[in-house]
Amino acid sequence: MDIRPSHHRVVAGDEPRKMLELRGRPVSPGLTRGRAYIIGGDRMAVPHYRVAATVTAEERRRLESALQSGAEDLARLQERVQAELGRPEAEIFDAHRALLSDEQFRERICAHIDQQQVNAEWAVETTVKDIADSLESADNEYLRERAADVRDLGHRVLRHLSDDERRPHAYLPADSILVARELFPLDLMEIDRAHLAGIVTERGGATGHAAILARALAIPAITGVADATSVISPGAELLVDGGSGVVTVDPPTDEAERFSSKVQRYDQGQAAAEADEGLVAETLDGATVGLYANIARGTEAQDAVDHRLDGVGLFRTEYLFLNEPDAPSFEKHRAAYEDAARRLDGRPLVIRTLDLGGDKFPRFLDSHREENPMLGLRGLRFSLTEGRTLFETQIQAILAVAASHREVRILLPMVLGAADFGAARSIIEKLARDEHLRERPKIGAMIETPAAVLTIHDILDVADFASIGTNDLTQFILAADRNAFDVIEHHTVLHPAVLRAIKLVAEAGEKAGKAISVCGEAAANPAVAGLLIGLGIRQLSMSPAASAWVRQRIRTLDSREAETLAERALKCTDAELVRMAIWN
Numbered sequence: 001m002d003i004r005p006s007h008h009r010v011v012a013g014d015e016p017r018k019m020l021e022l023r024g025r026p027v028s029p030g031l032t033r034g035r036a037y038i039i040g041g042d043r044m045a046v047p048h049y050r051v052a053a054t055v056t057a058e059e060r061r062r063l064e065s066a067l068q069s070g071a072e073d074l075a076r077l078q079e080r081v082q083a084e085l086g087r088p089e090a091e092i093f094d095a096h097r098a099l100l101s102d103e104q105f106r107e108r109i110c111a112h113i114d115q116q117q118v119n120a121e122w123a124v125e126t127t128v129k130d131i132a133d134s135l136e137s138a139d140n141e142y143l144r145e146r147a148a149d150v151r152d153l154g155h156r157v158l159r160h161l162s163d164d165e166r167r168p169h170a171y172l173p174a175d176s177i178l179v180a181r182e183l184f185p186l187d188l189m190e191i192d193r194a195h196l197a198g199i200v201t202e203r204g205g206a207t208g209h210a211a212i213l214a215r216a217l218a219i220p221a222i223t224g225v226a227d228a229t230s231v232i233s234p235g236a237e238l239l240v241d242g243g244s245g246v247v248t249v250d251p252p253t254d255e256a257e258r259f260s261s262k263v264q265r266y267d268q269g270q271a272a273a274e275a276d277e278g279l280v281a282e283t284l285d286g287a288t289v290g291l292y293a294n295i296a297r298g299t300e301a302q303d304a305v306d307h308r309l310d311g312v313g314l315f316r317t318e319y320l321f322l323n324e325p326d327a328p329s330f331e332k333h334r335a336a337y338e339d340a341a342r343r344l345d346g347r348p349l350v351i352r353t354l355d356l357g358g359d360k361f362p363r364f365l366d367s368h369r370e371e372n373p374m375l376g377l378r379g380l381r382f383s384l385t386e387g388r389t390l391f392e393t394q395i396q397a398i399l400a401v402a403a404s405h406r407e408v409r410i411l412l413p414m415v416l417g418a419a420d421f422g423a424a425r426s427i428i429e430k431l432a433r434d435e436h437l438r439e440r441p442k443i444g445a446m447i448e449t450p451a452a453v454l455t456i457h458d459i460l461d462v463a464d465f466a467s468i469g470t471n472d473l474t475q476f477i478l479a480a481d482r483n484a485f486d487v488i489e490h491h492t493v494l495h496p497a498v499l500r501a502i503k504l505v506a507e508a509g510e511k512a513g514k515a516i517s518v519c520g521e522a523a524a525n526p527a528v529a530g531l532l533i534g535l536g537i538r539q540l541s542m543s544p545a546a547s548a549w550v551r552q553r554i555r556t557l558d559s560r561e562a563e564t565l566a567e568r569a570l571k572c573t574d575a576e577l578v579r580m581a582i583w584n
């Protein structure tokens with residue numbers, strides 16, 4: 001089934017100007033209005049910002065590297081053309097290559113960087129424009145035709161500059177709606193969040209880490225908007241509805257006004273839900289549910305406190321270091337965890353050890369690329385092998401913080417069974433003995449692989465608690481990539497196979513007397529949270545921004561009715577039937 005919108009709708013407004021409606025899949029709720037800022041694609045916005053005199057050398061270095069990558073690209077292209085079409089056709093590229101390595105061309109751009117103190121992209125854009133404009137006004141036809149070549153080269157260099165992961169759009173104009181082919185966690189970690197109003201992408205899944213970050217930052221986001229980077233013009237006015245998945249381009253005044261009233265209603269609903277944050281998360285029949293926060297930086301623990309949550313249920317520590325050139329030191333780890341623990345003031349803090357691999361690839365592991373990283377050396381598997389030193393440094397830092405904050409706990413990602421969990425536990429226990437710690441922190445297992453579900457009883461024999469990661473668990477049970485838009489409909493926690501896995505783990509926890517929580521995105525969806533409660537889950541961990549709605553839902557729920565609903569869902573044969581059961 002192709003679920004991409006086949007046609008974009010052109011809608012006539014009250015004004016002569018035509019507005020365009022694009023449809024995609026909502027992945028982060030909320031309504032927002034702003035101007036398109038396109039990254040990647042053929043119509044990307046060219047970033048323009050001033051740089052301090054002390055960092056112009058860094059801009060020149062970026063330029064050098066982009067020119068070199070551009071030249072390598074062209075050489076490869078030329079080789080291919082020569083092999084397929086022959087030498088005369090391939091010679092066309094000689095002039096392009098010559099310009100890319102031309103000393104004067106490079107000098108001119110560098111001079112622009114130094115004299116105007118601007119970023120490399122802007123220096124390339126203005127230099128190329130100057131050259132192309134003067135060629136275009138030449139009398140000679142041959143020279144006029146070269147203007148297009150120069151512009152083409154400029155685009156090539158700009159593309160390489162935008163691939164430079166070290167500068168992921170750190171400066172955006174106010175109220176920017178980012179329009180991109182796809183976003184990665186690093187893009188969002190380093191982006192100018194103060195000016196980011198919304199996100200529209202062509203690709204990407206609903207539980208990929210970029211979508212998770214958008215929700216955590218409460219930024220409305222829509223994925224699967226076909227051809228967004230080519231259909232939307234840079235600077236176009238956009239209305240983004242993160243509830244319905246509709247992006248309106250260049251709305252006429254009446255449409256923009258209608259949208260503003262919708263925004264107002266949405267904000268009122270949000271404010272009403274947040275007004276109830278002081279109330280306990282208890283069902284109508286008195287079952288209490290622990291609500292915890294998922295965080296990615298120490299400072300975000302403050303959000304857990306502000307939203308009146310019971311603590312932090314998942315600290316995704318790998319985000320702290322994704323853009324670091326070197327492996328994190330003991331001190332860097334320690335400072336982040338100490339910050340979180342202090343803010344929580346005695347509330348539980350569950351720190352997950354580095355879950356590297358998959359779509360979370362830090363700069364300091366640049367050389368470590370794999371064919372299929374989702375199924376590669378990742379999570380605990382990586383920590384127990386190549387990442388052993390990294391793991392031990394992190395554990396030492398956690399233990400140092402745990403020495404003065406008793407509620408610090410350790411959570412291990414991508415556990416497969418009692419053996420790998422046991423091996424990690426032995427390392428932790430040895431390090432705790434070395435530090436003469438009176439009591440080691442509690443150690444829990446992420447349940448996010450089918451292997452962990454099937455060996456849950458063994459795991460609970462050696463683990464103090466467990467937390468179900470529904471994002472990965474769904475991906476691996478259903479063989480549906482959490483990051484891929486093509487299978488976005490298939491990657492759903494509502495599939496009965498995933499629900500049965502959750503039920504199995506909840507029952508095992510009950511039998512073993514060990515706490516089981518859910519920290520995947522399923523916990524942040526109020527309707528799904530109701531179903532999880534029906535399956536026996538009593539602890540939910542989610543982005544603090546989503547917690548008000550979940551709390552509100554719990555307070556209108558009867559846990560016995562939720563159980564009956566869950567029993568029905570477990571008997572369904574597919575996710576669609578479950579969806580109908582819980583939303584009707």
Ligand code: PEP
Binds near residue numbers: 470472520
């Ligand atoms: C999960 O897989 O559900 C989870 C919580 O971990 P992450 O999203 O960080 O992979």
Ligand code: MG
Binds near residue numbers: 469471472
């Ligand atoms: Mg996971």
